[in-house]
Amino acid sequence: MGDVHGDLNAFRHATATERFVIQLGDLVDHGPDSAGVLELMIDLIDTRRGLFILGNHDRKLGRALEGRRLRRDPPLEETLRQLSDPEYDTLRQRAYEEIAGAPVWVRLGNSLFVHGGFHTAMLSLPPMTGLGDMSAPLSRALFGETTGRMQPDGYPERRLSWINRIPEGMTVYVGHDRRSTDGRPWRRTGRLGGTAVFTDLGAGKGGHLAWIDINDP
Structure with a gap:
């Protein structure tokens, strides 16, 4: 399930299922009811019906709740x-x-779930948590891959060369980067034969919430 960004009504609808939910991060910010979304996510965790991957907005909220000094928006x-x-x-x-305890990525067989982007270290390292010091795998997991330049909309310019490092037969499910032009999750296959699936369709920002049913990860 892609980024929720405080869109509680969409999140309620999407989680009205008997399937186990893996939410790909950015539960909070932008939409009208981030507190309600957190309540629902915690209920899914408590009833063993779901988990969430840490997103960059979730991390920023966690660090703010720790009392850290950071740039507010x-x-x-x-x-x-x-x-x-x-x-x-x-x-x-x-x-x-x-x-604080949310995994930064989860691997199930040939499927890998992460918020921002894939790093080859994710194939060998155990899932880490994300409120501590930044590392290359953590940065990729939270923010994807950037060029170092800013776009006219004020967001960092992102590139997708990490897709070319996904091994053949593996599918990486991400949020964070809104790429779709047709209202459906966007898929791209890299040079090694691996596939990335982008699930952020703009929930909480004027778009809608996307999810994919996976029968055999």
Whole structure:
């Protein structure tokens, strides 16, 4: 399941299933109800019906809840405002605990689930958590691969050369990077024969929430 970004209504609809849910990160920010999305995700975890991969927005929220000094932005400020309501005291602590312990990637057979992009170290390293110091695999997992330049919309320019390093027979499911032009998850096969599937369709940002049913990972 792709980025949710606070779109609680879409998240409720998408999780009304008997299937186990793997959400690919960025639960919070932008949409109207990040607190509600966190509540629902925690319920999925508690009932053993789902997990989430750490996204860059989730990581930023976790570090803010730790009290770290970081650059604030309006979407993060709104999420923190929602969580500051006294009725969410327990949720705030639990959300931090789940974010702190969330895996940065998960591999199941020939399927790999990660928020931003693939790094070959993910084939040999065990899944890590993401609130600590940055490393090359962690940066790739959270942010994908960038050129170092900024786009006119203010976001970093991204490139997709990491797709060419996915081994043949492997499928990497990512969010983060909105590539689709037809309202469906976008697929691309690299030089080695591996495939990347981009599931971010803009939920919470004027688009919609995407998910894919996988029968045999």
